[in-house]
Amino acid sequence: MKVIVLSSKNYENQSTNYGDCILIIHKNEMVVYDCGHEEHAKRVEAIMKKESISKAVGVLSHNDSDHFLGFIKLIEDEAIDYIYTICALKYVDEIKEACNDTRITRESVKRHLTEKFDNIAQLSGHIKNIYQDDSHDLIDDEIIPGVKFIAPEFDFAIDVIAKAIKTTVSDSYGDETTMNAASVCLLASSKHKTLLLTGDSIFENFENHLDDLTYIQAPHHGRRSQIEKIKNYYNENCCTNPPKFIISDNTGDSNGGCKDYRLLKGFAYSKTEDGDIVIEFDQESDKKDNIRTLGIDLCKFF
Numbered sequence: 491m492k493v494i495v496l497s498s499k500n501y502e503n504q505s506t507n508y509g510d511c512i513l514i515i516h517k518n519e520m521v522v523y524d525c526g527h528e529e530h531a532k533r534v535e536a537i538m539k540k541e542s543i544s545k546a547v548g549v550l551s552h553n554d555s556d557h558f559l560g561f562i563k564l565i566e567d568e569a570i571d572y573i574y575t576i577c578a579l580k581y582v583d584e585i586k587e588a589c590n591d592t593r594i595t596r597e598s599v600k601r602h603l604t605e606k607f608d609n610i611a612q613l614s615g616h617i618k619n620i621y622q623d624d625s626h627d628l629i630d631d632e633i634i635p636g637v638k639f640i641a642p643e644f645d646f647a648i649d650v651i652a653k654a655i656k657t658t659v660s661d662s663y664g665d666e667t668t669m670n671a672a673s674v675c676l677l678a679s680s681k682h683k684t685l686l687l688t689g690d691s692i693f694e695n696f697e698n699h700l701d702d703l704t705y706i707q708a709p710h711h712g713r714r715s716q717i718e719k720i721k722n723y724y725n726e727n728c729c730t731n732p733p734k735f736i737i738s739d740n741t742g743d744s745n746g747g748c749k750d751y752r753l754l755k756g757f758a759y760s761k762t763e764d765g766d767i768v769i770e771f772d773q774e775s776d777k778k779d780n781i782r783t784l785g786i787d788l789c790k791f792f
Contacts, residue, residue: 491513491515491516491680491681492514493756493771494512494537495513495736496530496762496766497767498527498762499764503742504742506735506742507743508740508742509526509559510523510556511524511533511738513534513537513546515543516634517635518541519543520543520634521605521676522564524547524551525558526560529560531562540785545568545571546568547573548573549573549574549575549633550573551575551673551674551687551691552689553608553672554669556741558609561573562771574618574620575621576619576672577618578648579600580781582596582599582600585599585648585652586591588652589656594656602649619676622675628641634738636715637676639676641673641674641695642675642691646694646695653672654668654669661757664694665692669690671692671694673689673709675689675715676698685703685706685736685769686703686705688706688708688709690711695724703733704733704734706734708720708736708759709734710745711740711748713746714749717754735758735760736759738762739761740762748761
């Protein structure tokens, strides 16, 4: 298995927010986890050609444009047939109940969902749901060998979405927007190495899946508050071998991204600011993973 976290370092306009695009490759199969810009999509297609991959599978963590826009080109070019994400419109009744407000009608829920999930609505006919129809559990089957869904749990997602469509409450969940909070998360595993992909999620969405990780994507392009919660988790659990942070920050001149890498003091990390991040799961060591630290003992936490 190989993972490539695409960098916008060599793209023409460095002020643009190109967003995330992370590729998981297993032999002649590929998962595209988010694709935030057409420039990313062009590179995905070039890598598919190089790797002799005819079709990839898409996974959209959430509705934001900097995770979505490149999928349009991949669909149009038939590089991808379908994209997994949360199909909120399947759960109008459950979301209405979770709103706990008699003034909210079924039709208003549908209207708000269409507005809130406007990007996903453009992919009609190319969307697959991450939940099983009968139980609402996450799909058990691996998307490709070694890659599976681990979050959000159904009830958590419904609660977050319900809050997103209620106009009488703040459009936030903790310190993230409601749309970010319940990002679809993936776990990739091969050769005793594991990588957790988090999108723009909040810590509470994936906190039950932090043990025995080799790598973890720093949520929301390296959002400080989420990194601090992850660090605190490993500190409080006396973990002597914490995972290495993968920071996908192609946010250009936007307000996103990791602005102060001193935040990662004591942890190994790799960032797209330096170029593509390539992780070869079959390697015995991380010597080619572009991993760096701030010169601090990795077992010491601050």
